[in-house]
Amino acid sequence: MLKINNLCTNFFTYRGIVKAIDGLSLELNEGEVLGLVGESGCGKSVTLLSLLGLVPYPGKITGGEVWFEEENLLKKSSKEMRHFRGNKISMIFQDPMTTLNPVFRVGEQIRESLNVHKNKKISKNAEKEKVLKLIKDVGLPSPEQIYQQYPHQLSGGMQQRILIAIALSCNPKIILADEPTTALDVTVQAQILDLLRKINNDFGTAIIMVTHDLGVVAEFCHKVAVMYAGKIIETGSVEQIIFNPKHPYTQGLLKSIPRIGDKNSKIQSIPGDVPDLAALPSGCAFYPRCSKSIPDCQKDEILLKVIEKGRQVRCLLYS
Amino acid sequence: MTELFVTQKDLQKNIKFNEKKIWWKNFKHSLRELIKCRTAFIGTIIVLTFILVAVVAPVIAPYDPLKASIIKRFIPPFWIEGGSTTYLFGTDEIGRDIFSRIIYGARVSLLVGLITVSISGVLGTVLGAMAGYYGGRFDSILSRIADLLLSFPDLIFAIFLMAITGPGFFNLILILCFKSWVNFFRLSRGEMISEKTKEYIEAAQALGESNSKIIFKEILPNIIHSLLVLATLRVGYFIILEASLSFLGLGIQPPTPAWGSMINSGRAFMLTSWWISTMPGIALLVLVLSINLLGEGLRDILDPRLKLE
Numbered sequence: 318m319l320k321i322n323n324l325c326t327n328f329f330t331y332r333g334i335v336k337a338i339d340g341l342s343l344e345l346n347e348g349e350v351l352g353l354v355g356e357s358g359c360g361k362s363v364t365l366l367s368l369l370g371l372v373p374y375p376g377k378i379t380g381g382e383v384w385f386e387e388e389n390l391l392k393k394s395s396k397e398m399r400h401f402r403g404n405k406i407s408m409i410f411q412d413p414m415t416t417l418n419p420v421f422r423v424g425e426q427i428r429e430s431l432n433v434h435k436n437k438k439i440s441k442n443a444e445k446e447k448v449l450k451l452i453k454d455v456g457l458p459s460p461e462q463i464y465q466q467y468p469h470q471l472s473g474g475m476q477q478r479i480l481i482a483i484a485l486s487c488n489p490k491i492i493l494a495d496e497p498t499t500a501l502d503v504t505v506q507a508q509i510l511d512l513l514r515k516i517n518n519d520f521g522t523a524i525i526m527v528t529h530d531l532g533v534v535a536e537f538c539h540k541v542a543v544m545y546a547g548k549i550i551e552t553g554s555v556e557q558i559i560f561n562p563k564h565p566y567t568q569g570l571l572k573s574i575p576r577i578g579d580k581n582s583k584i585q586s587i588p589g590d591v592p593d594l595a596a597l598p599s600g601c602a603f604y605p606r607c608s609k610s611i612p613d614c615q616k617d618e619i620l621l622k623v624i625e626k627g628r629q630v631r632c633l634l635y636s
Numbered sequence: 637m638t639e640l641f642v643t644q645k646d647l648q649k650n651i652k653f654n655e656k657k658i659w660w661k662n663f664k665h666s667l668r669e670l671i672k673c674r675t676a677f678i679g680t681i682i683v684l685t686f687i688l689v690a691v692v693a694p695v696i697a698p699y700d701p702l703k704a705s706i707i708k709r710f711i712p713p714f715w716i717e718g719g720s721t722t723y724l725f726g727t728d729e730i731g732r733d734i735f736s737r738i739i740y741g742a743r744v745s746l747l748v749g750l751i752t753v754s755i756s757g758v759l760g761t762v763l764g765a766m767a768g769y770y771g772g773r774f775d776s777i778l779s780r781i782a783d784l785l786l787s788f789p790d791l792i793f794a795i796f797l798m799a800i801t802g803p804g805f806f807n808l809i810l811i812l813c814f815k816s817w818v819n820f821f822r823l824s825r826g827e828m829i830s831e832k833t834k835e836y837i838e839a840a841q842a843l844g845e846s847n848s849k850i851i852f853k854e855i856l857p858n859i860i861h862s863l864l865v866l867a868t869l870r871v872g873y874f875i876i877l878e879a880s881l882s883f884l885g886l887g888i889q890p891p892t893p894a895w896g897s898m899i900n901s902g903r904a905f906m907l908t909s910w911w912i913s914t915m916p917g918i919a920l921l922v923l924v925l926s927i928n929l930l931g932e933g934l935r936d937i938l939d940p941r942l943k944l945e
Contacts, residue, residue, distance in 0.1 A: 325912070369841075369842055371838070371841055371842060381642050398844075399844040399845075399846065400844065401844070402841070402842055402843060402844035403842060403843035403844040403845075404657045404844055407842065407843065408842040410835055410838070410839055414837060415834055415835040415836060416839045418836045418838055418840075418854055418857075418858065419836075419858065420857045420858050421857070427818070429853075430843050433844055433845050433849075434844060441690075483839075483843070542808075553717075627848055
């Protein structure tokens with residue numbers, strides 16, 4: 318349903334061109350949940366914003382194609398793009414506290430999202446009923462009370478549910494979730510994930526979940542794409558990635574998860590830092606931090622290789 | 637998990653909004669806040685009184701404000717020897733009742749203040765909001781014009797333009813508006829810039845809302861309270877400015893009663909008949925002070941976080 322081909326997004330800064338996304342290709346089928354994993358600054362969020370055509374200044378999409386239902390989204394004018402945003406593809410943000418407009422009641426905000434894309438008039442009462450149903454759908458109690466409340470009167474978890482209700486309001490085909498559980502505590506996280514899974518099951522909505530929490534990925538996603546320095550370095554099903562990681566970076570990520578009850582061993586970490594995206598080393602971007610590096614890693618651009626069905630790795634070890 | 641999804645029937649049972657009631661509750665709450673804040677409450681009462689007096693001026697003014705009388709010149713206010721309650725604040729140098737003239741003068745002052753603020757407020761806010769949101773060349777051109785206009789002192793600039801166009805009510809309002817939209821422009825532009833980076837705007841864009849909708853329906857309600865406070869304070873400022881111009885003979889022309897020209901006409905008799913200048917001066921002071929108190933109070937009340945659940 319969604320097919321991204323060789324997407325490139327660059328940020329033109331005074332320091333030079335920052336390649337935030339460099340030749341990213343992804344595929345998402347109907348009803349699938351894709352996890353996009355990677356450390357901070359590797360281009361996960363920019364990927365989502367690029368899909369919606371909302372890359373902030375000084376960023377620009379410089380190449381590639383985004384095919385959604387036989388249409389190339391990158392060829393659309395900004396006016397045509399508006400038709401897709403929220404309607405066909407909607408987004409959930411990281412921090413629910415700041416994503417709702419503070420001066421409007423949440424009910425009105427959900428109703429607003431219904432109004433943006435409606436093509437025929439529906440009565441006010443029908444609208445209200447729809448809003449109440451949405452509030453109920455995302456598992457909030459006493460919708461008629463919540464309808465009247467302002468965002469600051471709700472807890473973070475409730476606000477995130479409202480945002481999910483807004484994202485759901487136009488029955489989108491895809492929900493882009495940008496770290497939807499990062500700002501919430503663990504029990505609420507589990508509830509929100511349950512809710513998203515339920516939406517995925519009941520409405521068949523595909524979800525792209527950006528996260529750096531591998532626990533969330535293991536529990537929630539069907540497919541995983543691991544990103545590093547603007548590139549996808551490994552893709553595969555959840556089982557493949559979690560139990561049999563191939564790329565040294567993915568292996569390092571999985572090793573750095575703390576285990577409860579394990580007092581003796583230190584948490585492992587990947588040494589070094591994310592490379593400067595404005596001055597990437599030649600060859601593999603992970604080379605300076607990699608424990609299994611060989612001199613050839615630095616030579617040429619390393620390509621994404623299919624090693625099994627539905628499984629790709631960008632590493633010389635598997636070529 | 638099935639209990640999460642309810643039938644349409646359940647919902648219909650549950651719909652019992654009463655938006656009007658909530659609105660009324662909020663209004664009552666704001667009113668209570670206003671009363672709690674003593675100074676703001678007093679300010680509001682006085683401003684409302686002035687407005688009421690201005691509206692019904694012909695009914696409550698005891699005399700025709702333009703009617704002169706040679707015999708009844710220089711009658712002092714009632715609490716001074718020689719004065720009487722027939723002329724509460726005394727009479728001026730050609731025998732007109734000062735009390736009646738102050739009442740009619742309130743009309744001019746409030747009208748100038750309110751009309752100027754409405755025009756320049758709407759103009760400045762809209763331009764500022766657009767400049768702040770879109771940025772770019774549109775913003776820099778308007779901002780440079782604003783900077784240019786701000787570099788002139790208000791009064792001197794108004795005197796200059798009034799001298800060119802000649803005095804008169806409409807000229808006065810036009811000239812006051814010519815410069816004063818800048819203050820609204822700058823405030824609304826600044827607020828817009830700080831507000832547009834917030835995440836809820838990004839969310840609105842991701843929802844597919846149009847730019848104009850985001851500006852006027854998402855952001856403007858968030859910044860309107862500071863603009864309202866500015867507008868209130870500006871009313872007082874324009875009243876002073878109008879009085880200054882009238883005092884200099886460039887604003888409202890005699891014999892139309894305006895406080896500024898009344899103060900001016902009593903200037904020559906300051907030592908003998910001080911009330912001719914002082915009475916309209918006190919009226920001006922009280923009105924502008926009250927408007928400022930009201931503006932301060934508004935700032936506290938308009939914060940949506942203080943609203944009732």
